[in-house]
Amino acid sequence: MAVYIDKELCKSCKICMSICPKNVFEITHHVNKKGYNYVEAAREEDCVKCGQCETSCPDFVIHVE
Numbered sequence: 001m002a003v004y005i006d007k008e009l010c011k012s013c014k015i016c017m018s019i020c021p022k023n024v025f026e027i028t029h030h031v032n033k034k035g036y037n038y039v040e041a042a043r044e045e046d047c048v049k050c051g052q053c054e055t056s057c058p059d060f061v062i063h064v065e
């Protein structure tokens with residue numbers, strides 16, 4: 001199982017954080033080229049592969065495999 005994040009596309013809207021039932025995501029202190037603090041799958045091992053983050057991200061940042 002893997003949660004892939006294209007960090008350069010993230011705009012830090014936090015929709016994924018609010019929608020994930022397993023609280024997988026965290027905002028990092030790192031800034032991408034667009035100037036946003038991007039998210040990371042900090043608790044990837046807790047992912048239940050529901051796919052909600054993938055379908056809810058407005059910028060198609062997340063891919064769950």
Ligand code: SF4
Pocket residue numbers: 009010011012013014015016017038039056057058059060061062
């Ligand atoms: S929903 Fe997408 S754009 Fe918004 S914080 Fe999550 S990964 Fe970034």
Ligand code: SF4
Pocket residue numbers: 003019020021022023024046047048049050051052053054064
């Ligand atoms: S697939 Fe579901 S459980 Fe896994 S990170 Fe996305 S929203 Fe969270």
